[in-house]
Amino acid sequence: MRSGYRKTLALALASLTLVAAPQTAVANAAAENLAKIEARNMGKIDAARLNKLVISASPQAAGDVVFSRDWLASQPKPSGNSEFKCLAEALYFEARGETVKGQFAVAEVISNRVKSARFPDSYCGVINQGTGRKYQCQFTYTCDGHAEVIAEPRAYAQVSKVARAALDGRAPEITDGATFYHTTAVRPSWARKFTRTARYGVHLFYRRGVQTASN
Template identity: 45%
Template sequence: MLLAAITLPSMAAQAEWRLPEMAAQASEIVADSLVEPLPFEKAGATFPGSALYFLADPPAAASTANVGVTNSEGVNPIAAWNGDPDAAIAIETAGPAARAFVSRGTGIDKARALDCLAKAVYYEAASESEGGQRAVAQVVLNRVAHPAYPKTVCGVVYQGSQRRTGCQFSFTCDGSMARKPSARYWAQSLSVARRALSGQVYAPVGLATHYHTTWVNPYWAPSLAHIGTIGAHRFYRWPGAASRPDAFTDFYSGGEPSPAPARAASTVEAAPDPVAIAQRYESAAASEARSGPADSVVSQAGPATRRSQSDRQTTPAPEQGPGSVRPEYANSGQWIARPQ
């Protein structure tokens, strides 16, 4: 009886564990399904960031992003990509780049120029990539250098702001400035404006003087030379002599007006037609070519230095505050007695 009691569990155990063949087959299935680890997945063969060196095909733009290649046909479009595929640009005929802006004038002039240019960048392109923001700043500075526009940054930005419609930059007359700027995007706009005023040139837009958003189609667009599209803006330059580098002859000398929109005009003033401005410039250039040096002393300066009366921007007079100087302070700043 004892022998039977001992051998019975042994026989039962053999019946319960009768799966040796199936266990072997299962292990083979698992082994076959295993994937060979990649080189950077093996222990001891990696370091932080080493996965980049095991890529079979590096990203196509990894070696060309943010690299400007200037040639006779224009600028490498990847130069303005900034790593953002949604902000990729299409440059067609950018032409030569503008000369670097040289900041002159007093400290007040520089502060006003920075404020006006930063507002143009913020209200026109706050949601754009850095390339789109720099393009807007470059257009403003291109206008400052052209005789057809005011010679100050604030004068260009707020040109026509006294009109209800037809201002050169829509944010100056459509109520956009009532919105409080976002601290983050305002700081970015200030950075872009500061670099542009320090001489940084944005070559992809060349000597562009006009742009508009991609969802509008102004009447003047077909008459100008389309340069390309950056983000949500299409950029243009004048055709003919008005867009040549030797046409941008004005040098900045300060004299910035108040960095704010002008007061609303009592009479409705027609907005300047960009096509008409280019035509006037072409007419002046043709007249200069026909006239000799003896015909006019002005001809020695070239057509680019002549401004029509409607486009001339004189240096603004200092702002006069209310009140007057008291008699006892009339001689302030003068010598009490001449030194011996």
Template identity: 50%
Template sequence: MSKLLKWLAHVGVCIALAIPATAQAQNPRAAAGGPERLIQAKAGGTSNASLKCLTEALYHEARGESVKGQRAVAEVILNRVDHPAFPKSVCGVVNQPKQFSYKGKVGKMRDRAAFNRAQKIASEALAGAPRNLTGGATYFHTTYVKPSWSKRFTRTTRIGAHVFYRRGGQRIASN
């Protein structure tokens, strides 16, 4: 049964990734580019590596959050990809030293439902879902800590157990 669920999840992701490509082929204006394609290109597209890295980050950093909270964390990671101070790929951002609390401290992703939800949210984010939850945030922390760096940034919002920040005066990308 586990193999069947894994296969179905894989097929679902493949279909989700193929739909934007099919829509592009049917719409010549979409094939020419546009803001959605630009955002996908900056985020590293929808490669398997990007999907895996973003899913892992969402699972470990925000699995107890609402869908909105997980989308907000995905937004921060993609905002970092677009920001010149951070690596230019999803995996580069997620694997950057000392940026995410779960790195090196957790085991496998054992909660199948949480994994599937995180993977769906990651796939949607990489496919160009709107980033309108965090006000351009590139940083976040949980409400039970108060890091010293938070004083240097502009607080943009709180969603669930996370508080979001951006650098002061930073241009906010909208899509």
């Protein structure tokens, strides 16, 4: 950014010089010299640093993650322990049809629960909380009475990469501390008691706290 400032300053000085003095050979030479100096300075900017600045300015990018299917496709096949498998499975059944950003948001809710004293302290624990009591669990797919069959391998491969990035801490925070979510297809009563923090695709995200008119 300092180079940009120098460039702006150089152009301003050159403009002032040309306005305040007649168009002489000396003035023209001074302006040309300033332009050459700036050109050399711009060439010294590190390409990696410049690329990082451009990426960070994008609303669809943060940290190591870019919220796109192309980015996910470029990532290596992920692997991991039971925590990884639990999160990948949850994303498959809860958000495989969601946007990439929406999938990361669902992963973040689960991660926020793991960090909260109100919920179990592991991904598998959070995801399977209440499992065994039909429709009394936290994640419906674990207690709806249907077999958990992964019938779309391509969708599972994608959410697995989301799960790996989330577990590795590579994903930015995008839900403002949400620990709850639901789809736009339902209107649970608890949603009126909490503060909505975000919406991605067909998912609405909430954190504990009273909903206000400004939210």
